[in-house]
Amino acid sequence: MLLLFLLAAAQTDTVRYTVSFPNAAHHEARVVAEFPAAGRDTLEIWMSRSSPGRYALHEFAKNVYDVAVTDPAGRALPVIRHDPYRWLVVGRGRPVRFAYTLFGDRGDGTYSQIDPTHAHLNMPATFAWASGLAARPVVVRFRVPVGSGWRVATQLVPTSDPLTWAAPDLAYFMDSPAELSDFRIRSWTLVAPGGRTDTIRIALHHQGTDAELDAFADATRKVVAEQVAIFGEAARFDHHLYTFLADYLPWASRDGMEHRNSTVLTASGSLARDADPLLRTLSHEFFHSWNMERIRSAEIEPFDLTRADPSRALWFREGFTSYYDRLAIRRAGLLSDSAYAAALANVVNDVVLSPGRRFSSPMDMSLEAPFVDAASAIDPTNQPNTFLSYYTWGAGIGLGLDLAIRGRFEGKSLDGFMRMMWERFGRPVRRYAVRRPYTVADLERTLGAYTRDPAFARDFFERYVRGRDVPDYAGLLAQAGMRVRPAHPGAAFAGPLSLAADSGGTTVSSPVIAGTPLYAAGVEQGDRLDTVGGTPVGSDAEWAALLARHAPGDELPLAFHQRGREVHATLRLVPDPRIEVIPMELAGETPSESQRAFRDAWLGRRS
Ligand SMILES: [Zn+2]
Numbered sequence: 001m002l003l004l005f006l007l008a009a010a011q012t013d014t015v016r017y018t019v020s021f022p023n024a025a026h027h028e029a030r031v032v033a034e035f036p037a038a039g040r041d042t043l044e045i046w047m048s049r050s051s052p053g054r055y056a057l058h059e060f061a062k063n064v065y066d067v068a069v070t071d072p073a074g075r076a077l078p079v080i081r082h083d084p085y086r087w088l089v090v091g092r093g094r095p096v097r098f099a100y101t102l103f104g105d106r107g108d109g110t111y112s113q114i115d116p117t118h119a120h121l122n123m124p125a126t127f128a129w130a131s132g133l134a135a136r137p138v139v140v141r142f143r144v145p146v147g148s149g150w151r152v153a154t155q156l157v158p159t160s161d162p163l164t165w166a167a168p169d170l171a172y173f174m175d176s177p178a179e180l181s182d183f184r185i186r187s188w189t190l191v192a193p194g195g196r197t198d199t200i201r202i203a204l205h206h207q208g209t210d211a212e213l214d215a216f217a218d219a220t221r222k223v224v225a226e227q228v229a230i231f232g233e234a235a236r237f238d239h240h241l242y243t244f245l246a247d248y249l250p251w252a253s254r255d256g257m258e259h260r261n262s263t264v265l266t267a268s269g270s271l272a273r274d275a276d277p278l279l280r281t282l283s284h285e286f287f288h289s290w291n292m293e294r295i296r297s298a299e300i301e302p303f304d305l306t307r308a309d310p311s312r313a314l315w316f317r318e319g320f321t322s323y324y325d326r327l328a329i330r331r332a333g334l335l336s337d338s339a340y341a342a343a344l345a346n347v348v349n350d351v352v353l354s355p356g357r358r359f360s361s362p363m364d365m366s367l368e369a370p371f372v373d374a375a376s377a378i379d380p381t382n383q384p385n386t387f388l389s390y391y392t393w394g395a396g397i398g399l400g401l402d403l404a405i406r407g408r409f410e411g412k413s414l415d416g417f418m419r420m421m422w423e424r425f426g427r428p429v430r431r432y433a434v435r436r437p438y439t440v441a442d443l444e445r446t447l448g449a450y451t452r453d454p455a456f457a458r459d460f461f462e463r464y465v466r467g468r469d470v471p472d473y474a475g476l477l478a479q480a481g482m483r484v485r486p487a488h489p490g491a492a493f494a495g496p497l498s499l500a501a502d503s504g505g506t507t508v509s510s511p512v513i514a515g516t517p518l519y520a521a522g523v524e525q526g527d528r529l530d531t532v533g534g535t536p537v538g539s540d541a542e543w544a545a546l547l548a549r550h551a552p553g554d555e556l557p558l559a560f561h562q563r564g565r566e567v568h569a570t571l572r573l574v575p576d577p578r579i580e581v582i583p584m585e586l587a588g589e590t591p592s593e594s595q596r597a598f599r600d601a602w603l604g605r606r607s
Contacts, residue, residue, distance in 0.1 A: 012036050012095075015136050015170070017127055019119075020143035027105040027114045029121075033098045034072070035130045043096050044131040045087045048124035048305035051110050052175050053257045053292075056375035057308050058110055060125045061085040066101040085306075087128075098128055107247050109177075109257025109264040110374055118150070118181030118205055120247055122257075122264070123174045124305055134170040142180055153185075153203035153245055154178035155238075155261035171302055172432055175259045179245045181205040186217035190224070192233040198240045200224055206248040212271040216279070220244070222332035222607075223283045227290075229331075229606035230324070230415045231422050235289040237261045238431045242289065244282060248274075255374075256281040258288030260432075279334070284325035291324075291418065292317050295426035298437035313440050314366035315465065319394005320418070323402070330603050337583045340603065341482055344399065345581040348473050348484070351396035353577060355514040356388035357468050362397060363440065366390045384511035397464050400471030401447075404460070406602060407479050409451050413601070420450045440465070473581075480599040481584045481591030486576065492550045493576035494518050499529065501538050505561075506530075521558055521569040528561040532571065547573070 016034040023030075035043060047061035061084055069079040069087070072095050080088045089096050104112030104125060113120040119142075127140075141164045144150040156165035156176045167173035187201035202220060204213055228234050234242070238261055246265040257264040263285035267278055299311040311317065330340045351357075356365070368387055371377075381387075402414035424446060425438045438446075444461045448454030463469040474484035495516025500509040505528045512519050523529075529537060533556040537543050550556070552575040560567050583599075584591045591599070 013136055015130070015133055015138045017138070017140040018143060019121070019126070019140065021114060021119055021145050024114050024116050024119070024145060027103055029102045029104065029112075029114050029119065029126070031100055031102055031127060033128050033130075035096045035098065035133060036136065037091075037093050037095050038130060038132045039093060040132060041090065041092055043089045043091050044082070045089060045096075045098055045128050046131065046306065047085050047128050048174070049085055050303075050305055050308055051122060051124040052259065052300075052303045054110050055308060055310065055314075055369035055373040057370065058125070058374075059085065060111075063103040063125075064100050064128070065103075068099045070097045070099075071095065072097060096130070098130075100128065102126055107249065107252035108255035108266045108374075110255070113252070115251065116145075116148075117249070117251075118179065118247070119144075120205075120252075120264075120266075121178045121180070123176060123178075127173070129170055129174070129305070136169065138167040138170060138173040140165050140167075140173070140178075142178070144180055149182040150180045151183070152178055152180055153183060153243055155241075155243055155259060157239065168432055172260070174303075174305060177245060177257075177259065177262065177264050179203060179205060179247065181247075184210065184213055186213060188217075188221055190228060190234050194233075196233070196236075196240075198234045198237050198242065200234075200242050200244075202244045202246060204244075204246045204248070206246070206270065207250075208248070208271050212275075216271050216275060219275070219279050219332070219334060220282060222334065223279065223328050224286060225607035226328040226331040226605070227283070227287055227324070230328075231290055231419055235294050235426075236428050237289075238428075242286075244286075246282075248278065256285045258285045258292055260289075260293045263288070279329060280325055283328050284321055287321045287324050287328070290422055290426055291321050294428060294434060295418075295421050296434045296437050298439050301434050301437040308370040310367050310370055312363040312366050313443070314369055314390040315362035315394035315397055316440075316443060317394075318391045319362070319396075320398040320414075322391045322395040323398030323414075324418075327603070331605055332607075333605060337599070337603065338586060341581040341583055344477070344482075345484075345487070345579060347392060347396050347399065348581065349487075349578050350392045351388065352470055352473075352579075354388040354393075355385045356383075357393075357470075358514075359386055360388075361466055361468050362390060362393050362464070363466060365393060385514040396470065400464065400473065400476060401460060402602070403476035403479060404471065405451060406598065407476065408456070409453070412451060415606075417447055417450045420446055477581060479595065480602055481595030482581050482599075483584055483587050483589070484579050484581055485587075487578045487580035488576040490551070491576040492547050492552050492554060492573035493578075494547065494571055494573055497540075497543060499537065499540055499543060504528070506536070506538050508560075517572050517574055521571045522562070522567060523558070523560060523569075524562060527567075530559040530561065530566075532556055532558055552576075 018032045020030050049057050069077045069089050078090045082088045104114050107113035107120045112125045183203045183205040190198045243262040248267050248270050252266040254267045297313045300309050329335050406413050425436045444457050448457035495513050495518040498510035500507045508525050508527045511525050512523050554573045556571045558569045558571045
């Protein structure tokens with residue numbers, strides 16, 4: 001009976017969870033965790049403080065209560081709440097049963113949402129785990145409400161029971177969100193050059209129509225094909241299966257969260273209304289199946305669930321992914337050249353005009369993530385003047401690097417660099433495992449190897465990654481027959497401003513940006529704006545009309561109240577610094593043959 005013995009041993013080795021939903025209307029789940037003997041007197045049980053793919057602390061223990069700790073026979077065991085996130089159980093080396101109620105009502109990529117329509121479960125937000133057992137296999141059984149029709153969509157490993165799922169260890173389990181609902185499925189197969197096949201599927205829980213899902217799946221298929229063409233293959237999913245777990249529901253919150261073989265896509269909107277931005281998030285998260293999940297920063301491998309997981313590489317991990325999410329949609333033919341150029345202009349304006357660049361490089365800005373990535377605290381920050389998102393800045397670096405490589409190295413591009421990163425660091429050699437986590441120094445070395453010009457790589461990193469320069473976008477985009485020119489020639493500019501009017505007057509409701517005329521005049525968010533140029537300004541429209549009557553160089557007397565004091569100042573208008581990017585042909589010019597070829601190689605279809 002050796003086989004039976006081995007099976008029994010394997011079973012007693014396993015961490016088992018059972019989750020049921022006896023009070024879904026009030027957003028509660030009941031979770032029972034059964035931890036095998038850990039070989040130590042005291043078992044340390046955690047609720048995670050962070051979640052894979054997120055960078056801030058989320059403190060999931062705040063929604064855990066009604067805790068009951070027993071041995072397998074149901075006898076109570078002594079337990080100490082050691083700190084806000086840890087329970088210490090004196091189990092004397094025996095198995096421990098840890099049961100609790102979980103509250104969850106946020107449907108996004110970090111948290112869990114339980115209600116009569118679904119259980120949207122992010123594992124760190126849902127399941128307690130025990131120190132010392134991270135390498136043990138995990139089995140979870142979902143007890144769905146009777147008559148709910150709920151099925152399970154997840155990257156967890158299936159078993160013979162459709163409601164029981166497995167994971168090889170804690171890290172994979174925590175990386176594997178599950179959607180329990182009556183969702184709709186669309187799927188298709190990718191065939192790689194060597195014959196390998198992978199299935200992509202969308203599991204969508206929404207209130208829209210099947211026709212909307214069909215159209216979305218069709219667009220997804222095209223975008224996925226363009227991304228696969230960049231790397232030459234799909235990201236070698238561990239079970240030849242990748243799942244988009246989408247919840248587009250009025251009670252969900254807008255988010256996207258990448259995982260190794262799946263991604264969570266959530267939004268309060270619908271496919272009928274928001275298909276374009278929802279497709280962009282989808283494109284972003286799928287690109288992460290290479291650039292994040294497998295081309296993986298050493299800073300997050302392994303991911304630490306007990307603290308924030310900071311990184312200096314988010315300009316690459318998130319920023320280059322942002323560059324490619326829209327580029328893949330453009331290459332799929334779902335965005336025109338002019339719409340793509342307009343989006344590039346937004347990136348260039350945000351990067352060039354950001355006052356945040358005064359203080360930090362993209363590497364240092366990456367370290368701000370725990371303060372901005374779904375992080376919340378009650379004290380105000382000066383982030384509008386000190387922070388430039390690593391998504392935006394990184395997308396700007398990606399754009400600059402792609403165009404610089406294309407202009408300088410015949411037949412090469414950022415696509416080729418990404419593929420070399422995939423081959424050197426990403427392409428898995430074992431199931432569930434990262435091949436070789438990279439460092440920022442590895443990125444620079446690989447760029448030098450790919451271009452065969454280490455001096456170029458060193459200079460680029462020195463100026464744009466460790467430094468705070470911005471590439472010459474006008475010169476780089478001209479190669480593709482795209483013109484960079486003032487978006488509002490001759491217009492006067494005072495800085496971004498939003499106004500809120502009520503019976504007490506007109507209040508500045510937006511942050512005032514450093515380096516703008518409004519900032520120089522001493523105006524601050526919350527000030528009451530009395531008169532500009534001698535006349536009251538009661539709305540954003542009146543403010544815009546007033547600016548339109550003036551020219552750069554005009555000086556306007558300004559009267560406002562700041563913290564109860566009356567202030568008189570002078571507003572000195574400047575030329576509007578914002579640029580636009582437009583294809584030359586729309587500016588009445590004819591692109592040359594080489595400009596056309598450059599643009600086609602960059603933006604044309606690959607798949
Ligand atoms: Zn991302």
